Amino acid sequence: MHALIQRIWHGFVVIALVATATFVLVRLAPGDPFAAALENARLTPALREQWRAAYGLDGSIGTQFAHWIASLARGDLGFSTSTNQPVSRAIAAALPNTLLLIGTSIVIAFMLGIWLGAVQAAGRGGIVDRCIGAITLIGNAVPDFWLALVMLLAGSYWLRLFPVGGVADLLLPLGASWPVLLLDRARHLVLPVLTMVILLVAPIARLQRTALLDRLGAEWVRTATAKGVARRTVFRRHAWRTALGPVVTMGGIALPSLFGGAVFIERVFAWPGMGRLAAEAVAARDYHLVVGCVLVGTVMVVIGSMLADHVSAWLDPRLTQDGFEPGRGLA
């Protein structure tokens, strides 16, 4: 219990530090929310000052920070100048879309990656191993943005199988039945998820393969064989089961980049998620929205890491919540 409280406290400290750093950094970037408008806007500096004052963006960074903390305590994340709504509303609209995209992609990518890695390790050196290995090599090397564009064009333009981006067809008649709506949602989900999965599967499969090959040479595998356990069961219970740990740990470490990397995918597929929201907010110098997005993103990363740690500990009891406990000597 004590350990849990400590974890939560650490998470809180991390979130506070990141939010504060973002708060300062975004205001240091040149420009302000009202400069990114029309380049030749007839917005004189006097007018711009007035607008800044109206949104609480005048005053020193210290005063602004104090105001922000005060409103945060009330549960108010501020007003977004680029989307003209409270920051919390903008995030509440975008967050489910990101969770849908990333959640689906993570689940599929991990299942697929672990399975591929296991298949590779089981048939090590064979033709299957090499084929899968070539594919994962490509998956590792391909740049996200390019892959997203290619997938979009291939799926929606060359093959005309899927819609061109977006999260749903908003022009569907309002009375459409729920199977139609569900199918529409699913069709929109395919290309972005496929893109993310390809990018995620490669490192997962490679890591799983390496970890598994390493475990196959472990002593306890030989013990299991010596006990008369069938080969398949030895592979599954003794090699593969102990090789999952590194993969999950890697997943936990890669969480932040997952949220960040989705920015490109969300942009290309016009997916109204957190990545796009944050990126466009930065470009528009929408300070409150940027900090709000970072705050929410950090919270999710912290929670995700804690989850990953729990799963890791369950997979490998040597990594308990209280920290690593080495075997107690030879006594």
Add this chain to the structure above:
Amino acid sequence: MPNLRDLRFLSLCALAACGATPDGTPAAAVSATGGTLVISTPAEPDNLLPPITTSISGRQVEDLIFQRLADIGASLNTVGDAGFTPNLATRWQWSPDSLSIAFTLDSAARWHDGVPVRAADVRFSLALVTDPRVASPTALLLANVDSISARDSLTAVVWFKQRRPDQFFEIVHQLYVLPEHLLRTADRRRLAAAPIAMMPIGSGPFRVARWVPKQLLELVADTTGGRRRAQLDRVVFAVAPDPVTAFTRVVTGEADLFEAVRPDKVAEVTSHPQLHLVLTPTLDYSYLGFNLVDQKTGRPHSLFGDRMVRRALTMATDRRSIVMNVYDSLAVQARGPFTAAQSTADTAHVPLPFAPDSANALLDAAGWMRGADSLRRRNGMLLAFGMLVPSTSVARMRAAVLLQEQFRRVGADVRIEGVDMGGFVSRISARRFDTMVGAWSQDAGPADVRAAWTSAAATAGGNNAGAYRSPQFDAHVDSGVAAFAPTAMRAHFAAAWRIIADDAPAIWLAEPLRVMAVHSRFVTSGMRPDAWWAGVAKWSIPPDRRIARDAPAPAHAAALAPAGASR
């Protein structure tokens, strides 16, 4: 030419539409009105309240949902009222001294919630825009308007401070009429935060049905009071932040219109038979601006304070080939700070020629001698400078690279600095640049050039970032703006363009055409150089060319009912 049978058919449908109830009549399904226009765009409006809207996409929507007193014609004649057609005002009456105009409003005009439009709304709209608490950039453009009074419920009298050729244009074009009964109580300091800024009520031919942020903005034809002014049922703005995605939507048929086709995509558009390539002139031009003042010392810039150097560098650039290279045939060379489509253009104006020999001679004469590395130096200082470019603009980045190469040939060393738009704007306003590749999108009126190139705009905060000051240029511009006779106006502006071309505070580069991809089933009309969307209310789709999404579903028939009908 519609034949008699069509006219009878149309009038039948019009009658049926007038009496249309929410459950719809079968006749309405085959009427001449109807259809959905899906505009695929990377941008989204910031808000939909004209006094504080700064985005072009916001203007596009506002032109469809709000009304002006009168509309300017495609020739953009801003002198007097001859070039205008009635809109909210059905007729107007000048006073003998031309210091006031009485506008008679359309008695059938209704706000989208059913409330009639009154002269008090016009009076209120001016008061709101010019209220210092709102801090609207448009207020400056209404400087010549003194006030508006409501003589009676349907007559609004506009009082001017001075008699000027563009006074009619000023009040009619810059003022959108807004509903007083809905905006009266809004917090003027933070108008953008009011809910009505995102779901506005106007009196225009379309009204906002819904706005799903970052995804879609849907307008439906307004039928308040049984009056329908739009041919199409719906105009939908579908947002996709990546231009490739936005363009692909049109090519696959998910959308109908894309307004910024890149030169390398033109062939793709023409290869699809269901798409039309529409080219219209614009009021945009791009240029390489010199900074004439050293921002740190306030003294003339060490390189560009010298007119000879500026002229030399201008003559060193083959502008035609740059334009050709960047835009293919989709732009013409800009000859000065004006575009061919505007009324103050001088089509006979000849810019400085492309003459590298003269350029070299001028630089030699100015004391810039070539060194062993073929770069020029004077008093130990290298002819080297920075070129600030917004990295988000592909065309400008390309132009910058070409300029860099051409400058190198005459011995100048250029360092390209690509910054994102926010950073670009901030450095320009801080005047921290040597040269910059800028673009100017002009207003329809003649006075707009003041905001970019006159001495008044050279002060801190103005848009004359290079601080070009020429009293002669200012005088000719002022005279041109004040001239009532078109010939006198053109003569003054021609003189002004000559002066500024001689002084070469910038190298004028390109006037890009607007290249649009439009689905062929649309019958378009009313495109203006400053607003291709101006005539969208009159766009139509012949009944035999309609596709699936043009058919009104039962739910949309409900959406077409007047907004206040259910209350």
Add this chain to the structure above:
Amino acid sequence: MTATHTPPTDALLSLRDVRVTFRTADGVITPVDGVSFDIARGETLALVGESGCGKSLTALTILRLIDAPGRIEAGSRILFEGRDVLTLPDKELRSIRGRQAAMIFQEPMTALNPVYSAGEQIAEVVRTHTKASRSEAWTRAVAMLGAVGISSPDIRAKQFPHQLSGGMRQRVMIAMALVLGPSLLIADEPTTALVVTIQAQLLDLLREAQQARGASMLLITHDLGVVAESAQRVAVMYAGQIVEEAPVTALFAAPQHPYTEGLMAAMPRAGSRRERLTTIPGTVPPPGAWPLACRFADRCAYAWSRCTIEAPPLHQLGHGRTSRCHLVEEPARRVAAQATAGAAS
């Protein structure tokens, strides 16, 4: 006189001419080079040698646990309960492993799966070979843990290997090996990684368990003290070959092979007043670099020219003793060398 062993019909385990080769980057090596021995029912045979002599590999061959790039060469024969292990189909081999013959490995920290509890790993053996349910297997596992001397076995059974001490882990391994009552135990250095006091306890445990069930044991060790405690017969291995075999007391009383002599002499004895331990000069040659002829010749105090020309066969000496040494045929040289050594000290 040389003669190959003929398999006594009542031996539980017979190895004949077992040869294991490994393909390496530098060629083929033969770490186990023609090993033969028998183990009778209820008997403990200790297989002694320094590290690198091939004794662990020999143990692994019995249950066919040698993996690529190693292989058991044709011509080897391993008879268990009269059946040739090397030609058994997979299913039958698996039924032997863990049930009729069980192995106990040296390093229990790595030989036990870290993510399963002790009880689960013992239960796994039970469920692999019997139709017991999960709860039945668990009960048997807990009972076995108690039988090997672990207190609070129901709690310990739920713990993971890293939560147990080294001694307890080895008890778990022993429990795993004994739970189905095998007739042959193969213990590969079972106590090497443990402290001396625990060593003694575990050896006692093994011996008791073995005697209670009438099981045989192949005990691999490099520690002659362990041999004296636990085994009835000893086989000494050097450089992939058996160099001497004898009943325990006979071996300790009068070792025949010079290598065995050297091992004995090197053992530290309590009460001895020598300041330095005697060592055998030179080092054990690696499997790829075995000398031709007698492999011990370059380190042997008695070696003469014949030893580097002719490889000595395994001589039968009667009373169950063998020796792979030319001294068997020329005992006079031994006496002469000892006299010289005696004169020098």
